[in-house]
Amino acid sequence: MSSSLGFPFSHFPRFPNFSSSRTSSSRSLATAAALASASALGLSLVANSKFQTNISPLGWASLSLANASCSPVESRTGEVFPEEVDGGRRLLGVGVRRTNVLGLKSIDVYAFGVYADDSDIKKLNEKYGTASLSELKDKKEFIADALESDIRMTVRLQIVYGRLSIRSVRNAFAKSVGTRLQKFSASEPSDTDELLQKFVSLFRDDQKLPKGSVIELSREEGYVLRTRIDGEELGQIQSKLLCKSILDLYFGEDPLDKNAKQEIQLNLAGRLKIRY
Numbered sequence: 001m002s003s004s005l006g007f008p009f010s011h012f013p014r015f016p017n018f019s020s021s022r023t024s025s026s027r028s029l030a031t032a033a034a035l036a037s038a039s040a041l042g043l044s045l046v047a048n049s050k051f052q053t054n055i056s057p058l059g060w061a062s063l064s065l066a067n068a069s070c071s072p073v074e075s076r077t078g079e080v081f082p083e084e085v086d087g088g089r090r091l092l093g094v095g096v097r098r099t100n101v102l103g104l105k106s107i108d109v110y111a112f113g114v115y116a117d118d119s120d121i122k123k124l125n126e127k128y129g130t131a132s133l134s135e136l137k138d139k140k141e142f143i144a145d146a147l148e149s150d151i152r153m154t155v156r157l158q159i160v161y162g163r164l165s166i167r168s169v170r171n172a173f174a175k176s177v178g179t180r181l182q183k184f185s186a187s188e189p190s191d192t193d194e195l196l197q198k199f200v201s202l203f204r205d206d207q208k209l210p211k212g213s214v215i216e217l218s219r220e221e222g223y224v225l226r227t228r229i230d231g232e233e234l235g236q237i238q239s240k241l242l243c244k245s246i247l248d249l250y251f252g253e254d255p256l257d258k259n260a261k262q263e264i265q266l267n268l269a270g271r272l273k274i275r276y
């Protein structure tokens with residue numbers, strides 16, 4: 001992954017250089033810093049789909065942010081993620097799900113990547129179009145709106161734990177998604193037990209989940225949750241509440257991996273700021 005940042009004038013702020021040894025978070029922070037500094041100077045950022053970002057109006061400076069999103073490698077597990085899935089949803093951030101066994105040993109169960117469709121992210125423009133990147137990167141309301149909005153997103157879980165049974169997957173979902181369904185349904189009453197049952201029963205006993213398996217949970221247009229294992233579709237459930245509860249695990253208020261959430265929020269804000 002290469003990035004070059006070149007400015008002909010010595011008084012122009014220097015943006016950090018990216019190198020492959022940086023962590024995904026520091027890369028994102030560097031990207032955001034570059035974008036924020038440029039936008040603070042009142043320069044217009046125009047990027048193509050390869051993230052070549054140019055400061056256009058004067059034509060004298062160019063800012064090349066190749067892959068201005070995040071590293072596709074989850075550093076703890078070494079899992080590599082595709083930079084794009086489902087016809088144009090691009091990677092916003094990666095993280096890891098850990099759990100404690102008998103309160104003693106901590107194991108990594110899966111690495112995950114969160115993706116979003118750039119054109120759908122623009123739905124947040126009306127409300128946040130004028131906000132700066134530094135405001136958005138920590139703004140709770142911004143992430144709450146991203147959870148609520150009809151933005152096509154995919155969460156890709158890459159299993160790293162070798163002894164995962166479908167039963168434990170059902171139980172884990174019942175617990176983590178169940179808690180969130182309860183929490184969110186306080187404001188939007190609905191039959192959360194039935195919804196949860198419908199979702200967890202998509203995971204059948206005959207399905208296998210060896211190390212390397214991929215579970216994809218995607219929010220499709222109109223708040224349809226689509227669930228796949230290794231590309232095989234298990235089912236679709238139309239529910240705004242369910243979509244929100246699942247995405248909340250990864251970038252909501254109490255995320256499974258806090259660093260990943262920060263990265264996702266920062267990149268979401270960055271994508272909103274870039275004019276394509």
Ligand SMILES: CCCCCCCCCCCC(=O)O
Pocket residue numbers: 097099109164168169172173176177249256
């Ligand atoms: C032995 C630990 C079992 C954890 C299995 C997690 C499998 C997928 C569940 C996804 C939701 C979550 O991470 O809570």
